[in-house]
Amino acid sequence: MPIALYLVLREENLSQVTLAIRHLHDEQILLDNGGLYWVAVDQASDSAALAVQCLAAMPANARATLVCCEHSSQELASKLAADTGPGLLKLFDINKADIGLTLKSLVGELTRTAPAADSTLVLMLPDSAWQSDVAPQLQQCCLSLRQWLRARQCSLLVISHGQASQLHDRLLRLNDTLSGLAQLYRRDGGICYQLHYWRSELGVCSGQEFELELGEGGFALSVNEQANEQLSHTDDQRIYLTQRPVLEGSPPLSDQWRLFESREDLLQQASRARAASIIVAIDSNRDVEALARQIHALRERCGIALKIIVREMEPCLRYRDERLLVSCGANITVPYGTTLAHFFSIIDSVQGQTWRRSRITDFQLIFERLRPPAERGLLAPREFIRTLERVYSGASGEVSHQLLKLMPRGGLAIEQYLNQIGLRRFGDVACVVNGAFYLFLFACRADGLEPALGNICRLSWRDLFSDFQAFPGLEALPREDFLAETSLPPTFILAEERTAGSSAGAAGHGAYSPQRTTLPITDLCS
Template identity: 30%
Template sequence: MSIQAIQHSFEETLSQDGLFCLLGHSYADFIATLSLLSSSHQSFVFQETQKNVFNGLDEQDQQALANLCQSRSAGCFFNHSSKTLNLKQLLRDTERLSLPRKSGLCVVLNEDSFDRSSPAKLQQALGAWRRFCRRGQYRIMFLVCGPCETLRPLLKRHSKTLSGIATQTRMSKLRYSLLIDHWLSPQGMLAHQEFLLELDSHHAIEHLEQLLKPQANATIESSDVDTIYTVQRLKEELYKSANVIAEQSDNSALLESLDGVVAATVIFDCQQADDIETLALMIYQLRASAGEQLKILVRESLRCLRAADEAYLLRAGCSLIIPHGVHASAVHSLVAAIQGHVFTRNLPSSLNKLIETRPYSSDYGYTEPSAFARYARRAFDNSLFSELQHLIVELMPLPGISIEQIFGLCRLRREGDLLTVVDGKVYFFLYACSLRDVDTALRNSLDLPVNDLFASRLLHCDADDIDELLDKLLLASPSINAQRARKLMDHRSQHRPLAPAEKQRGAAAFAKRRRLDTTIQSESE
């Protein structure tokens, strides 16, 4: 399309019905715009009072705006109170004007009029204006004053409701940059283009130069690419910018709110080991439905992830895991670095296939020394040709602390983790646990810090050392009645780890709630 054709199309656009939005920095920036709209838009509506609007203008702009307002055949209207009106209230007042059908209306308002707390609320408000526009076949132009850095990416998500979105930047008195996200014209759709607009002394278009041309092979940027969704606690901890939407209290509510996301950033919260299985299923479902452009992050807000857990979440479709030890300032950089990332790893073909990759053992909690030794030896033997790591931790209680007190403070709920006692020493078998995860595993297995309960700690990870220890435990006698030990621990454990079959049923129910087409295979398969 030639510059002459674009200029003609731009002028024709001002005469077609639809709901358009032009963003600018101040009322002064829109004097030229209102002049261009003077013949096609018969009425002006200002959100602010007349005093507030004119006070921010110089004498020349005041006179120009006064002339434009006086020449409106359908009237010019200002707010008569100091109260800021939102879109819903502005629409209510505008409907009372009884504008002629097929007329043009220009609404000048501040960016604060747009409810950015929820995409659904913003869509509801814009949708009401769109229906009003269609009923009367009106030409409606929103002129939005303010920085708009955070409003613009949110408006881009509503491209089906808004016929056009553009940003106007004043370079000099009669010279403007016009950056178009999308703009419907009689000749077609303009998208991702920038123009240099020069006006004459009467604010008519004198020169139009195309600065940014759409590339033939360029990938069209999704409207939600700058939006970040997370839960409320992470909003308070990590972010202060308004393009972060954090109105949900937990991961489940966050997931349910993510309808139609394409290239946004989603940050889930992980606070405890019990969250990992459900979180993996959420990530898998979201990745399977949204595709490769979506950035899915997990923030470990409380230390709970082992290396095997991180690998499991990555296999489920997570783009990045932010460990607990990463400071908030570094989190900002990590979130910025992930922008533009495209997920290229292969997902498991079904939820069942994903669950099968999760290390699982039906045993957990207390067991007698001989059973502990047999179980641990079998686990170590099975891991010889895999990436799984297991550890045994030997702990000596502090003087004055009994074994029963230790059991009362233990809360082993993680599948595969075992506990036994021999000669007054406590032995933990940590399943699928690397050396760097030992502190995390012990912290999550005890109600008090390790140093408050035990005088010494010894790690067994060398093969010969482990063989010698297991031979000793195999022949050892129990130091506590098994039923008594389990009773002491059971009152601390609220959830038993799920077996694979239970996980599959839970995954199927979860997928049904999400109404996705991900295949859930039956157990017989």
């Protein structure tokens, strides 16, 4: 760590330290002395905004230490206004290459900085920090930190950034060690804040989810959340408006059910509802966009208390289609093959729910957010990286994708396997770097990876490749290797040129055309 810098900003009476997310209750954001709190953020820019907001809200007599890796502590401190922040702020930066060793001796490093009692530490780390070969075990590190914090009555806020789901799963198992755990991530154009648990002197909060907005002053509870935090019960909350095919010929369960032959009649009646359950059917992929538009208009007209349920009557919805329907206002999509009894249980489970997604008034904007990039097939490594940057930096980065590295089986060159790969969907791209095959599948869930590999490989993918390595995001790739490679594999270019030449030659000589031939009956019998 470099020599610390000291910023003396102002002095006032000492008060409590919080995350300072506006309009959340104190028990949801308060940090206790001796507590270890962790907020996992998917985007680095959002983690920086949260850190600045927390520091800016600290009282004038507070003493704080900011330790950063992949962020600049001086740059973050420079965003504090002259009349905000702690009276004393120490700044430290950790080199990314040294992060594993630093974590291994983190307690000793923090002791060396000699924070005073009742001080607050903010530690900003990438998720990849725990993937270092020399990094300590996460649980053991947190236990050591908790003991150290309690002995000195200091509080520590860890703000990690990245999309490493394995790290999040490990953090969920540390509820006896951490004082608080929350996630902040982008979803469908909005910002979701998921509070797994939070302990302070005001009590314990758990299992809560909020929609936030990011403005000049930092994060705050969204206007929609504030307006609808306490929804009053309405007269139609136990009314069910449904298309007749949804019930598979069964009669209405009670007088509260209203059946309609067509979707248009159902939606016209639903436009006057406020908290009823609206159940629509879909049996063709061609109807997805039209249904999404209708659901979006219904949600805009009726508000967030309406329960909109889409039942798939034939297997037609892809992952992206489901996300589009939910982003436009559906509470849930029920997959094809769900039994009628299970379907009724699902309907019961959504009663009392409110639709908590970000409300975007422009349907075309929602549609564009989930549109795949125009590229597909084999790309040059540099173009591959640029395509993925657009995906992960844009809204489509909120959809689950698969980023893989596959090693060829046997001693053949990777280019000799390319003829067995067919990437037909827009957004599915690949490249070759240092003899390895890198593959990106747009809008593909982890449970759909095996079928996807089966669709794009003419032979079994296990016969072509020995295994694959999945990456959590773009930051996990060896970026320098990709930028050093600027062209497609030469043999692949030659193969394309030969194909083009063969097609041109065939066009010049004229193509063969089929002719009718009648065989004698004797020839047919023989």
